[in-house]
Amino acid sequence: MTSAFNWHLTRYVAPFAHRGGALDVYESFQWKIQQDGLMARIAPHVDAFADEHPDERELFGERPWTIPERVPSGVVSRVEGRLERRLGKVISHQLLGRGGFVLGLKPFRLDELPVESWKGVLVAERESVLEAATKLLARPATALDVLELVVAGRAGELEWRHAEQPCPHPTPGVCVLLPLFDVVLRRKGYVHDHPFVQRELVGPLGDRVNLVELAAKAERGEPYGILLGAWMTGRDPDEDAIRLAAESLASGDPVGWFERLYAESANGDAIVPWDSRSPHFLLSEWGVPGTGRALVVGAGLGEDAEYVAGLGYETVAFDVSESAVRLAQERFPESAVRYEAADLLDPPAEWRQAFDLVVEIMTVQALPEQLHAAAIARIAKFVRPGGTLLVIASGREEDGPVFAPPWPLTPSEIAAFATDGLEKGTMEDLRDGERHRWRATFHRPA
Secondary structure, eight states, X not given: OHHHHHHHIIIIIGGGGXXXXXXXXXXXXXXXXHHHOHHHHHHHHHHHHHHHOGGGGGGXXXXXXXXXXXXXXXXXXXXXXXXXXXXXXXXHHHHHOTTOOOTTOOOBOGGGSOGGGGHHHHHHXXXXXXXXXXXXXXXXXXXXXXXXXXXXXXXXXXXXXXXXXXXXXXXXHHHHHHHHHHHHHHHTTOEESSTTOTTEEEOTTSOEEEHHHHHHHHHTTOOOSSOTTOOOSSOOTTHHHHHHHHHHHHTTOSSHHHHHHHHHHHTTSOOOTTOOSSOOHHHHHHOOOOOSEEEEETOTTSHHHHHHHHTTOEEEEEESOHHHHHHHHHHOTTOOOEEEEOBTTBOOGGGTTOEEEEEEESSGGGSOGGGHHHHHHHHHTTEEEEXXXXXXXXXXXXXXXXXXXXXXXXXXXXXXXSOTTOEEEEEEEEEETTEEEEEEEEEOOO
């Protein structure tokens, strides 16, 4: 009981003690016990913690510890409002230390704090973890360094504030990784929908992520589907795409955000996150000189199309965004590529089986999952007899998490390009650190 309450104070109350007294310290603790299974989740770790810290055994009471079904003995079912206010002030004073409590502050409720107020809580924990890793490694540590330590089973060697008490997380590795994932996802617009269930986040497009499950996958060395070591300072390059995609989908237009993104980027009001100003490296690794007609799907600002044209193909490149087409033409004013505005889901009829090489690089994954099958079918139809389709995409497992946009392709979705008479060629499942990519080819018999 004491351990559960101390963890609750550390996680939910202490970060806001400077505001004054919280009005729902005990109410929120009771909720965590009754509705969120706090006692059941923390009890096994109290036992282990007591074994590892025999000098502090008196804090945990006598074994065996039991998990109460309802309100535990020692926690009253209801605390009168005035008493709760006073208790909140006392706890705030104790957390801040002597002289730390500021008189005159109004009491507040933890469950009424704005979502934005909670962001800093895990940022502080993330910094604490990185500092501990820096001390352990004797050099500046990154989030990926922490992940390597966790996968190697060394999470318990990290001395950080949260490791000083039992917690309800299943393993020390999960405990260490949680703040790292939390900060990355909140920067992408994910928020909690209940203030006392911070481990569950909801994305701008409605997808839900359980941070405990995500951290556990990473600890096991499994693909976890997000760049944990992503840029953590300044503006997030994915921010505009996520914002515009959410607005577009909410209005019932799943592709309209591409035009808005490119149009706003032209004015400096948005960032196109995939604009690297160079062809995709998996394309340039694969490419060999050829002849005939080529089609580049979702060509964006033209870097891939220019590379394909340089291989010797008479190249057509299209994008659903007219602004993207215009910007590509401005970027390559002397280009031999024919840039066109067209909708992948409703392409020109004359493109059917008209191209010797079709290049699809991360266009299908930019569409919501319910459109993948239709987009894949359209792309397959572009390949003429004797022709080749090259597909490059971000990957995920069949049941892997989706941090949309994009919506990375599963193995079954990649295999689905073998349709309309296309036959599967090579299938490369490429994994490099945090990234999971596919590079696959398909051919139509002559």
